[in-house]
Amino acid sequence: MSLIELNGVAKAYGDLLALDDVSLSVAAGEWLSIMGPSGSGKTTLMNLIGALDTPTAGTVVLDGHDLSRASARELTQIRRQTIGLIFQKFHLIPQLTAIENVMVAQYYHSLTDRAEAFAALERVGLAERADHLPRQLSGGEQQRVCVARALINCPKLVLADEPTGNLDEENEAQVLRLFAELHQGGTTLIVVTHDPAVAALGGRTVKLSHGRIK
Amino acid sequence: MFVKLTARSLTRSTAHWLLALTVALGAALTTAITTLVAGSAEQVSQQLKVYGSNITIRPQQAAALDELYGTTGSATLSLAALPQIKTIFWAYNILDFSPFLETTAQVDGQEVRVVGVWFDETLTTPAGEELTTGVHPLRQWWEVDGEWASGSAAMLGQNLAATLGLPVGANLRMAGMPEIPISGVFDSGGEFDDAVLLPISLAGQLAGDADAANWVEVMALTTPDNELARRAAADPQALSAKDWETWYCTAYVSSIAYQIEEVWDGVVARPVRQVAQAEGEVISRITQLLLGVAGLTLLATAIAIANLVTKSVLERSAELGLLKALGASNLAVLALVEVETLLVAVVGVGAGMVAGVGLAQWVGWQAFGSAVAAPAAVLALLVALLLLAVLLGTWPAGRLLWRLKPQEVLHGA
Numbered sequence: 001m002s003l004i005e006l007n008g009v010a011k012a013y014g015d016l017l018a019l020d021d022v023s024l025s026v027a028a029g030e031w032l033s034i035m036g037p038s039g040s041g042k043t044t045l046m047n048l049i050g051a052l053d054t055p056t057a058g059t060v061v062l063d064g065h066d067l068s069r070a071s072a073r074e075l076t077q078i079r080r081q082t083i084g085l086i087f088q089k090f091h092l093i094p095q096l097t098a099i100e101n102v103m104v105a106q107y108y109h110s111l112t113d114r115a116e117a118f119a120a121l122e123r124v125g126l127a128e129r130a131d132h133l134p135r136q137l138s139g140g141e142q143q144r145v146c147v148a149r150a151l152i153n154c155p156k157l158v159l160a161d162e163p164t165g166n167l168d169e170e171n172e173a174q175v176l177r178l179f180a181e182l183h184q185g186g187t188t189l190i191v192v193t194h195d196p197a198v199a200a201l202g203g204r205t206v207k208l209s210h211g212r213i214k
Numbered sequence: 215m216f217v218k219l220t221a222r223s224l225t226r227s228t229a230h231w232l233l234a235l236t237v238a239l240g241a242a243l244t245t246a247i248t249t250l251v252a253g254s255a256e257q258v259s260q261q262l263k264v265y266g267s268n269i270t271i272r273p274q275q276a277a278a279l280d281e282l283y284g285t286t287g288s289a290t291l292s293l294a295a296l297p298q299i300k301t302i303f304w305a306y307n308i309l310d311f312s313p314f315l316e317t318t319a320q321v322d323g324q325e326v327r328v329v330g331v332w333f334d335e336t337l338t339t340p341a342g343e344e345l346t347t348g349v350h351p352l353r354q355w356w357e358v359d360g361e362w363a364s365g366s367a368a369m370l371g372q373n374l375a376a377t378l379g380l381p382v383g384a385n386l387r388m389a390g391m392p393e394i395p396i397s398g399v400f401d402s403g404g405e406f407d408d409a410v411l412l413p414i415s416l417a418g419q420l421a422g423d424a425d426a427a428n429w430v431e432v433m434a435l436t437t438p439d440n441e442l443a444r445r446a447a448a449d450p451q452a453l454s455a456k457d458w459e460t461w462y463c464t465a466y467v468s469s470i471a472y473q474i475e476e477v478w479d480g481v482v483a484r485p486v487r488q489v490a491q492a493e494g495e496v497i498s499r500i501t502q503l504l505l506g507v508a509g510l511t512l513l514a515t516a517i518a519i520a521n522l523v524t525k526s527v528l529e530r531s532a533e534l535g536l537l538k539a540l541g542a543s544n545l546a547v548l549a550l551v552e553v554e555t556l557l558v559a560v561v562g563v564g565a566g567m568v569a570g571v572g573l574a575q576w577v578g579w580q581a582f583g584s585a586v587a588a589p590a591a592v593l594a595l596l597v598a599l600l601l602l603a604v605l606l607g608t609w610p611a612g613r614l615l616w617r618l619k620p621q622e623v624l625h626g627a
Contacts, residue, residue, distance in 0.1 A: 043621075052619070053621050073543065076543055077541075079539065079541050080540070081541075085540070087624055089532075089624075091532055091533075093219075094533070095222040096219070096222055100215075104215060104219070104537070104540060105540050107216075108537070108540050108542045108546070109541060149540075
């Protein structure tokens with residue numbers, strides 16, 4: 001059964017066509033890798049699937065919701081309930097500790113639960129760093145906090161944009177191991193990457209070029 | 215979590231101190247100016263009293279003749295009744311008063327003009343209050359060679375002194391009177407320069423009536439005239455009951471004059487229009503000018519806040535965009551920034567207002583030699599206006615925040 005269905009999706013920014021007639025289906029529990037050169041439309045596709053943006057043409061259906069017709073409020077609600085986001089630059093709130101950064105996602109989803117947030121950090125191997133501020137953590141540790149934040153609300157879909165782009169080899173391996181665990185647990189994963197080795201871990205790879213799927 | 219997000223942002227960011235300082239400076243200046251406007255009208259009015267009396271009391275008959283024929287006739291007021299004016303509702307606003315009695319006397323075969331006044335009369339009011347009053351405060355601008363008279367001394371106008379050849383310290387010999395020492399020669403700008411000023415008791419002996427005065431001049435501390443006062447001055451009876459009460463219970467020069475007429479039968483009390491109007495206009499213009507400056511200060515504060523909060527939102531766009539990406543609504547993110555700003559503003563407004571009231575007191579002591587009242591209602595209104603300025607100042611940042619798209623600030627290397 002498909003969790004995501006894209007049909008004839010196009011996204012234009014003025015005269016620039018970032019995505020052109022993209023159709024794609026992603027099954028629940030699938031690990032999909034998206035590859036392509038810079039400017040090929042990877043991030044635009046991520047934004048559409050992640051309910052951060054709406055298409056200029058075509059339909060995007062996520063977990064039964066037609067995102068192309070959703071209001072800004074509905075998109076916020078879908079992001080809150082269905083999606084976990086992981087960014088290349090981590091984007092942790094600098095004044096909050098690791099555990100508080102995880103709890104922020106709980107707060108906007110439902111209720112905060114410190115024990116649950118601690119368990120998420122434990123799962124990514126950061127229990128001892130729970131009360132550290134982002135600036136006191138290494139890049140790999142910050143990305144693992146980001147992963148803990150993405151999975152805290154048990155989302156159906158985890159979207160990761162270049163999750164290992166800023167990590168060394170050891171931290172990259174740790175993050176990818178976490179992704180594998182998530183995948184085994186039934187979470188749908190979409191990973192945007194430049195790295196063929198990372199893409200190869202997915203069950204399927206979609207390659208974009210000039211806004212189209214090759 | 216909202217509290218934690220707000221508290222951490224406030225305690226771990228130095229940008230907020232700059233905002234607090236800006237708000238405090240704006241609040242201090244606005245408070246100081248507004249406090250001076252609200253609290254110093256009385257002091258300014260008091261300063262303007264150097265220009266003399268602002269109410270003249272005449273016998274009804276003399277006033278009527280004056281209006282009809284331009285002459286006052288021979289009607290007089292009774293000195294014994296004069297202390298009654300200190301029994302009106304605004305008794306404490308009557309700062310000084312003196313009777314005037316015009317007569318003539320023979321000096322070395324010349325007829326000279328004599329004006330009887332109180333120089334420093336000590337009297338007891340019907341309420342039992344003892345006070346000293348006299349002509350000196352009513353004519354502070356006179357240039358006096360020698361000293362102001364007291365006791366049974368006399369003062370000579372400069373023209374008369376020159377005519378008679380009598381210097382300060384000489385004795386004045388008037389027909390039928392004992393010799394009177396001359397304590398001072400004055401330049402009144404023409405008004406009494408050809409007259410001799412005597413204690414009214416001596417002038418009364420010359421006039422043959424020890425209890426008489428032609429008119430009384432009163433210096434009262436008044437509220438500057440406004441539209442209501444002008445309507446009342448035209449005809450108090452034409453006011454509505456509510457307006458009448460407001461007018462009667464406000465220290466307008468016209469209501470004080472009206473109350474004098476109420477307690478003293480047979481007199482007409484009239485505001486000296488030039489003084490009352492000039493005073494009202496001066497205070498009104500100073501008030502308008504200062505309130506204009508206060509308004510501009512508020513506007514400048516709002517603009518400075520707008521710049522600082524917008525800059526802060528731009529700097530924190532990734533953090534605020536992240537909250538939206540995690541599922542925070544526009545309203546929730548806006549509330550976070552507004553609450554942070556308002557908390558900082560409250561600290562700034564509080565500190566600024568304390569400093570502003572202090573500054574107003576300092577200016578009050580420097581300019582008037584006394585403290586300036588800071589009315590609670592004015593301060594409460596200022597708090598509301600300052601917080602409104604803060605809210606208006608956050609408007610551009612709020613619009614920016616509302617339109618902030620997380621996808622535009624979160625992706626990329």
